[in-house]
Amino acid sequence: MSSPTSQQPACPSARERLWRGVRLGFPIFLGYVPVGAAFGILARSWGFTSAQAVTCSATALAGAGQFIGLSLMYGGASVATVLLATTVVNLRYVLFGATLSPYLRGNAMPTQLWLAFSLTDETFAVNIDDNRRGLADAASMAGVGIVAWTGWVLGTGLGALGGSAIGDPTRWGVDFAMPAMFTALLVAQIEGRRHLAVAALAAVLAVGFMLVLPGKWYIIAASIVAAFVGAVAER
Amino acid sequence: MTDGYIWAVVIGMAVANFAVRIVPVAVLSRLRLPRPVERWLSYIPVSVMAALVVGEVLRPGGDWRSLADNPYLLAAIPTALIYHRWRSFLGATVAGVLFFLAFRALLG
Numbered sequence: 001m002s003s004p005t006s007q008q009p010a011c012p013s014a015r016e017r018l019w020r021g022v023r024l025g026f027p028i029f030l031g032y033v034p035v036g037a038a039f040g041i042l043a044r045s046w047g048f049t050s051a052q053a054v055t056c057s058a059t060a061l062a063g064a065g066q067f068i069g070l071s072l073m074y075g076g077a078s079v080a081t082v083l084l085a086t087t088v089v090n091l092r093y094v095l096f097g098a099t100l101s102p103y104l105r106g107n108a109m110p111t112q113l114w115l116a117f118s119l120t121d122e123t124f125a126v127n128i129d130d131n132r133r134g135l136a137d138a139a140s141m142a143g144v145g146i147v148a149w150t151g152w153v154l155g156t157g158l159g160a161l162g163g164s165a166i167g168d169p170t171r172w173g174v175d176f177a178m179p180a181m182f183t184a185l186l187v188a189q190i191e192g193r194r195h196l197a198v199a200a201l202a203a204v205l206a207v208g209f210m211l212v213l214p215g216k217w218y219i220i221a222a223s224i225v226a227a228f229v230g231a232v233a234e235r
Numbered sequence: 236m237t238d239g240y241i242w243a244v245v246i247g248m249a250v251a252n253f254a255v256r257i258v259p260v261a262v263l264s265r266l267r268l269p270r271p272v273e274r275w276l277s278y279i280p281v282s283v284m285a286a287l288v289v290g291e292v293l294r295p296g297g298d299w300r301s302l303a304d305n306p307y308l309l310a311a312i313p314t315a316l317i318y319h320r321w322r323s324f325l326g327a328t329v330a331g332v333l334f335f336l337a338f339r340a341l342l343g
Contacts, residue, residue: 023325024324026325027324027325027328030328046236047236047241048236048241049238049241052241052242052245055245056244056245056248056249059245059246059248059249060245060248060249060252061252062248062252065248065252066248069244069248073236073240073241073244074236079240079243079244079247082244082247082248083244083247083248083251086248086251086252087251087252087254087255090251090252090255090256091255093252093255093256093259094255094258094259095259095279095283096283097255097256097257097258097259097260097263098259098263098276099276099279099280100260101259101260101263101264102263102264102268102273102276104260104264105264105265106264107264112260112261112264113257115260116253116256116257116260116261117253117256117257119256119260121283121287124280124283125280125283125284125287126324128280129280132280172332172336173332173333173335173336173339174332175295175296175335176306176307176310176331176332176335176336177328177331177332178291179288179291179292179295179307179310179311179331180310180311180314180327180328180330180331180332180335181324181327181328181331182284182287182288182291183288183292183311183314183315183318183327183331184314184315184317184318184324184327184328184331185284185324186281186284186285186287186288186315187315187318187319188318188322188324189280189281189284190281195278195281198278198281198282198285199281199282199284199285200285201282202281202282202283202285202286202289203285203286203288203289205286206285206286206289206290207289207293210289210290210293210294216290218286218290219283219286219287219290222282222285222286223279223282223283223286224282226278226282226285226286227275227276227277227278227279227282228275228278230275230278230281230282231271231274231275231277231278234274
């Protein structure tokens with residue numbers, strides 16, 4: 001190519017694919033800022049410094065796991081108990097990682113490390129959908145992770161430093177940003193009757209498991225059973 | 236809470252959360268999974284999404300909401316329709332938040 005700057009490349013560059021991921025993950029950012037702020041406010045009021053709160057969000061990126069850890073710490077639990085609880089809460093990432101792993105095969109080690117580190121409910125949902133359409137690659141998935149991580153850390157920092165000055169972010173309806181995104185992702189996943197049936201089964205099972213299991217275990221339990229029924233019915 | 240205790244938890248959480256994420260990726264991205272397992276995993280995303288939506292609209296923030304008086308549940312319906320029609324995640328998310336605000340205002 002004689003003048004690469006003036007011509008549109010046939011294949012988007014890594015930077016363009018990264019930006020595509022950032023745009024794709026923007027709804028996650030909108031959802032994470034207020035929840036991260038809530039963590040920052042809570043952590044500060046329970047004895048964390050701002051630096052500790054932000055470090056925790058930046059290195060754990062654990063959502064519910066962080067909140068549960070915080071409440072156990074407040075209750076005087078030992079370090080081991082807190083770590084066990086946060087690990088158990090986030091065991092669903094084992095399932096997510098297994099589901100994503102075929103798409104991660106063949107990527108460089110630092111890329112795999114980042115994609116694994118930035119794996120959350122939301123980044124998993126966005127990336128698995130994008131992979132299914134054949135659009136995702138390592139750069140776009142990294143972009144989704146970057147924008148999600150930025151939202152979580154920025155939110156925590158705002159909450160820890162700004163605290164009460166921010167007021168209640170829920171008055172802007174941001175608490176529906178994540179449910180709205182999951183709803184759209186669910187619709188995107190349903191291709192054909194079998195998927196619709198599996199989704200309906202998972203929904204019913206989720207309600208049942210929510211009544212009997214603590215925390216977020218209903219997600220794992222409902223998914224394992226509903227996907228099993230779908231796989232058996234396919235044979 | 237002492238400073239040392241908090242830092243021990245912060246560092247431990249970073250290690251624990253990275254471990255649960257990296258182990259399946261590191262192990263499974265090197266193996267070819269058996270066909271039945273791959274078929275089972277292919278239904279995991281739609282199942283996870285359905286379970287997540289149910290959790291988020293029926294028990295937002297960990298508290299059960301009634302079916303009749305629930306702006307989360309009501310707003311999820313136009314959100315799904317908007318995504319189905321226009322296929323835009325950002326558009327559906329923004330529209331969903333606006334519907335949520337409207338339903339929350341209407342329900343008081």
